[in-house]
Amino acid sequence: MAYFAKINTDNVVEETLFVRNELITADEIKTEEQKGIEHLQKMFGEDKTFVQCSYNTHANQYYVEDETGYHVASEELQSKKLRKNYPSPGWIWDSSRDCFYEPKIFDSWVFNEDTACYEAPVAYPSDDTKVYQWDEVNQEWTVV
Secondary structure, eight states, X not given: OEEEEEEOTXXXXXXXXXXXXXXXXXXSSOOHHHHHHHXXXXXXXXXXXXXXXXXXXXXXXXXXXXXXXXXXXXXXXXXXXXXXXXXXXXXXXXXXXXXXXXXXXXXXXXXXXXXXXXXXXXXXXXXXXXOEEEETTTTEXXXX
16 A cells, blocks of 8 residues: 555645555556555545655654564665655645654754654653653653
8 A cells, every 4th residue: 555645735734545556556657656646636636735655654764563563674674764754634744855744842842854853852761661741841751
């Protein structure tokens, strides 16, 4: 399957959709992405904008699933990553960066150009036995 984000006029993702591979096989004239966009525009209207995305891409890394869960894929599979993140509704499409990213949640967080993710000014604690949330006022992670 190929995944596509439906983008509104403000470059915000409205929804993600999939198109079966057999409907978008590339040829010498059109790419899979072009064929997918045409297919979706026939369904939703030619005035709609669609951008292909990868379900297995997060923070500019391609992931694979095995019996133990999701893991960063090997280097040879990293060529499958696409547009730095798989978007959810409400995410931003930035055509100049060719990426999807989540809206900024906290004023203190900084955008990481490589991962297309916002990052706290203090690293998330390494203690995985507790759950933390960001305290914007005190600029720290606190135990929930």
